[in-house]
Amino acid sequence: MIHITHLTKQFSRNQPPAVKNLDLEINDGEIMGFAGLNGAGKTTTIRIVSGIIFPTSGKVLVNGKDIVKEKVAASKHIGWVPELPNFEPTGKSVQLLKYYAGFYGIPPKEAEARAETLLKKFNIWDARRRPLKDYSQGMKKRFSIAAAMMGDPDNFLFDETLNGLDPEGVKNMRDFMLSLRKDGKAVFLSSHILSELENVADRIAVIKRGEIVKVIERSDLSNLGEISLKIVLQKVDENAISMLGQYGIPEKSGNEIVLRNLNIPSGEVYKVSETLFKAGYRVISISTESEGLEDYFLELVGSGK
Amino acid sequence: MRDFIYDLRRTLTGKFTITMIVLIVLATVGISYAAVSVSSVSSVPPNSEAYVYPAVFKTAYGYNVTDFVANGYGQPVSGLKLDSSLINETASTQMYNISGTTNGHGYFNTTVALTEGNFTTYGYFSSYISGINTTFESSISILKKNESQSGILPNMYSWQSTNNLSVYFIGKVANPSSATISGIEIYYASANGSAMPSGTLYYYVQNTSSISLPIPSKEMLKFGTIGGFYNKVFTLPLNASANEMNVVVELFPPSGGAQPLVMLPSATLYSATSSGALLEAILQVPYEFLIPILGIFSAYFYYGKDKASGVLESIITRPVTKGRIFLSRFLGGAMSFLIALIMAEALSDLVIYRYTGSLLSSSYFFSILGGYLVEAIAFSGLIYIVSQFLKSQGGILGTGIGLFFVMVLFWSDLMAIILYALHVNSAVKSGVIMALALDTISPSTFPSLVIYLRSGFYGSAFGVGSGYPASSVGITLVSVILVGLFWLFIPALASFFLARSRD
Numbered sequence: 001m002i003h004i005t006h007l008t009k010q011f012s013r014n015q016p017p018a019v020k021n022l023d024l025e026i027n028d029g030e031i032m033g034f035a036g037l038n039g040a041g042k043t044t045t046i047r048i049v050s051g052i053i054f055p056t057s058g059k060v061l062v063n064g065k066d067i068v069k070e071k072v073a074a075s076k077h078i079g080w081v082p083e084l085p086n087f088e089p090t091g092k093s094v095q096l097l098k099y100y101a102g103f104y105g106i107p108p109k110e111a112e113a114r115a116e117t118l119l120k121k122f123n124i125w126d127a128r129r130r131p132l133k134d135y136s137q138g139m140k141k142r143f144s145i146a147a148a149m150m151g152d153p154d155n156f157l158f159d160e161t162l163n164g165l166d167p168e169g170v171k172n173m174r175d176f177m178l179s180l181r182k183d184g185k186a187v188f189l190s191s192h193i194l195s196e197l198e199n200v201a202d203r204i205a206v207i208k209r210g211e212i213v214k215v216i217e218r219s220d221l222s223n224l225g226e227i228s229l230k231i232v233l234q235k236v237d238e239n240a241i242s243m244l245g246q247y248g249i250p251e252k253s254g255n256e257i258v259l260r261n262l263n264i265p266s267g268e269v270y271k272v273s274e275t276l277f278k279a280g281y282r283v284i285s286i287s288t289e290s291e292g293l294e295d296y297f298l299e300l301v302g303s304g305k
Numbered sequence: 306m307r308d309f310i311y312d313l314r315r316t317l318t319g320k321f322t323i324t325m326i327v328l329i330v331l332a333t334v335g336i337s338y339a340a341v342s343v344s345s346v347s348s349v350p351p352n353s354e355a356y357v358y359p360a361v362f363k364t365a366y367g368y369n370v371t372d373f374v375a376n377g378y379g380q381p382v383s384g385l386k387l388d389s390s391l392i393n394e395t396a397s398t399q400m401y402n403i404s405g406t407t408n409g410h411g412y413f414n415t416t417v418a419l420t421e422g423n424f425t426t427y428g429y430f431s432s433y434i435s436g437i438n439t440t441f442e443s444s445i446s447i448l449k450k451n452e453s454q455s456g457i458l459p460n461m462y463s464w465q466s467t468n469n470l471s472v473y474f475i476g477k478v479a480n481p482s483s484a485t486i487s488g489i490e491i492y493y494a495s496a497n498g499s500a501m502p503s504g505t506l507y508y509y510v511q512n513t514s515s516i517s518l519p520i521p522s523k524e525m526l527k528f529g530t531i532g533g534f535y536n537k538v539f540t541l542p543l544n545a546s547a548n549e550m551n552v553v554v555e556l557f558p559p560s561g562g563a564q565p566l567v568m569l570p571s572a573t574l575y576s577a578t579s580s581g582a583l584l585e586a587i588l589q590v591p592y593e594f595l596i597p598i599l600g601i602f603s604a605y606f607y608y609g610k611d612k613a614s615g616v617l618e619s620i621i622t623r624p625v626t627k628g629r630i631f632l633s634r635f636l637g638g639a640m641s642f643l644i645a646l647i648m649a650e651a652l653s654d655l656v657i658y659r660y661t662g663s664l665l666s667s668s669y670f671f672s673i674l675g676g677y678l679v680e681a682i683a684f685s686g687l688i689y690i691v692s693q694f695l696k697s698q699g700g701i702l703g704t705g706i707g708l709f710f711v712m713v714l715f716w717s718d719l720m721a722i723i724l725y726a727l728h729v730n731s732a733v734k735s736g737v738i739m740a741l742a743l744d745t746i747s748p749s750t751f752p753s754l755v756i757y758l759r760s761g762f763y764g765s766a767f768g769v770g771s772g773y774p775a776s777s778v779g780i781t782l783v784s785v786i787l788v789g790l791f792w793l794f795i796p797a798l799a800s801f802f803l804a805r806s807r808d
């Protein structure tokens with residue numbers, strides 16, 4: 001569990017604080033999304049929680065331990081996956097993981113076995129003889145996750161971890177995070193793309209200029225992130241609109257109807273086209289859109305005046 | 306604490322540490338070996354040398370042969386096999402071979418019954434006994450009544466009396482407990498086996514370029530009356546003023562007389578070149594560059610590089626604090642230097658031992674160690690400070706190299722310019738103290754400060770006139786220790802507190 005209270009970080013006097021009076025709680029068995037535009041303060045927050053930089057004021061408790069005052073005890077429970085993984089370029093994976101393991105008091109033999117399991121799990125075991133500088137970006141990312149798991153921490157900080165992965169990588173990573181949640185871990189995952197978080201996060205904290213502007217709960221999320229249907233008919237009439245009313249709130253523009261607030265699960269969208277078809281309408285196209293979430297996000301964080 | 310010890314152990318067993326220790330040890334031992342083997346006259350330690358003091362007396366029935374063998378310290382060598390021959394010079398094919406082994410007192414005595422032929426020469430051949438080489442091969446003429454001879458060996462002179470069938474040897478020997486002062490060995494043998502009669506030993510330290518030998522006894526310093534022995538080592542009461550000077554030693558009969566019985570016409574019996582002085586001199590030039598460079602590089606490789614590249618971040622998120630990672634790296638570096646310097650000094654000491662026959666005195670050992678250890682730690686401490694402020698590897702390394710140029714290569718020139726600009730007169734004592742104080746601002750001068758303290762002398766190495774007693778310019782044990790503590794702790798503590806409190 002991570003408990004952040006009144007966290008402020010000011011890098012220099014003549015700059016506004018990068019993080020301002022931030023309060024957040026990430027519970028065990030919860031995936032907390034952390035969304036914000038570039039420079040909003042996501043990385044800064046994560047680096048404070050991981051103990052790399054010091055807060056200007058405020059407090060971070062990791063499993064009840066203060067990351068500044070009880071650094072060693074708090075860090076035992078933190079697994080940090082950086083935005084840009086940075087490891088000893090000439091280092092080799094097993095040897096480096098063993099080095100990290102030593103800080104947790106894991107004996108070398110056990111550390112070696114653990115390193116092997118993790119490297120295999122993340123599919124980089126075969127690259128163990130190569131120096132880390134020869135790893136691809138994705139491999140480095142996977143290695144840094146293995147490194148974060150070495151001490152078997154209760155809390156994970158993922159900084160833009162989904163960013164830059166191929167579709168298969170994104171899917172694997174999501175499954176992995178869901179498995180962490182199932183194991184009761186607290187997961188903090190930042191991204192500057194809200195929709196990246198929507199399928200995985202239980203809650204999403206939105207940060208703007210260092211301040212949390214909104215914590216979107218799962219229930220809000222399903223409303224917001226709800227897909228809308230864009231239906232193009234050959235001919236749009238009042239009957240069609242009223243008929244679509246049973247599935248949500250239709251809105252007409254030309255021969256296009258946008259159906260919002262869908263009250264059927266996304267898997268049953270076919271029912272809409274079925275209904276139209278049975279009523280004798282010619283459906284030219286029907287497509288799902290989730291623009292509502294992004295709109296909402298941009299509204300929240302947009303630079304606006 | 307466990308995290309600190311864990312990272313310290315890893316630092317100490319890391320690739321850089323091993324490389325640095327090997328580099329320092331190999332460079333030091335290599336340089337010492339090269340320096341010693343070039344300047345060395347003999348690479349055989351004195352206790353592995355064997356000198357034969359031969360005496361052959363012709364009797365009515367043949368020849369009495371008495372060989373005494375002593376090592377380079379003048380101590381008897383027992384169990385040495387000697388091969389020698391009596392040679393008839395007029396019919397050189399006529400040879401009588403003698404073979405034997407020295408007894409517990411270093412003597413080999415034998416009687417040869419040879420009444421025919423006139424054997425006039427006694428010759429030796431190098432022999433070998435485990436670990437000991439006889440270092441000469443020589444021959445002497447056989448003493449008969451009313452004959453005399455001299456000059457058998459380098460640094461060993463004999464004189465055989467014309468009237469009572471006796472032989473005197475005088476030679477220079479090393480002193481087993483001091484590499485500074487050499488002893489002289491006097492050996493006596495006579496046909497009737499008696500001990501040496503009384504004689505008076507005189508010596509003279511030659512400080513003018515030419516003298517005529519022998520020097521009359523009244524112009525020499527009297528050591529004392531000696532006699533009643535067969536062989537004995539004496540140490541003359543020479544002091545530093547006899548350093549590297551030629552000393553003439555003469556043994557006169559008690560009655561006085563113009564002619565000495567035996568004379569050592571030229572020998573350097575006092576030489577301040579101790580193992581320590583030698584090592585100190587050998588290391589001064591290479592270490593002037595090596596130590597600060599390694600100090601700078603060690604800080605860069607142990608810490609600065611990782612901090613600037615962000616590699617340190619992946620360690621800091623572990624259960625450890627910034628302060629402890631700093632300490633383990635810093636102390637790991639300091640301990641590597643300590644280990645490297647001790648090993649380098651100890652091994653060089655053994656190399657030099659073969660030349661001087663003495664080991665480093667503890668004052669030299671610690672002054673060399675302390676001087677360079679402080680310098681290395683100070684330079685690495687400065688780079689630890691730089692690492693707290695600069696965010697790029699190139700910046701840190703570049704500053705380190707800049708520091709080397711300014712604080713090592715050009716420091717004395719820069720200080721000279723400052724002194725000139727301030728119109729400081731370096732010929733007066735206050736100017737000298739000012740120059741010394743400015744020099745001390747760079748840790749690169751600390752090893753020489755220690756040398757000034759140890760030698761008690763500050764100033765030009767050439768000519769006593771241009772220097773000052775060290776204490777008169779403020780170089781005292783207390784002031785040098787204070788400067789050393791400053792360089793050991795101030796950069797380290799400053800960077801430690803910065804490392805702990807900064808992002």
Ligand SMILES: Nc1ncnc2c1ncn2[C@@H]1O[C@H](COP(=O)(O)OP(=O)(O)OP(=O)(O)O)[C@@H](O)[C@H]1O
Pocket residue numbers: 011012018036037038039040041042043044045083192
């Ligand atoms: N070490 C630093 N010194 C000074 N300012 C900094 C430092 N690190 C971050 N900042 C500033 O703090 C603000 C927040 O940066 P941060 O890296 O936390 O943003 P972010 O939300 O992670 O952005 P991104 O999506 O681009 O990764 C930015 O204005 C940035 O310039």
Ligand SMILES: [Mg+2]
Pocket residue numbers: 042043044083159160
């Ligand atoms: Mg970021």
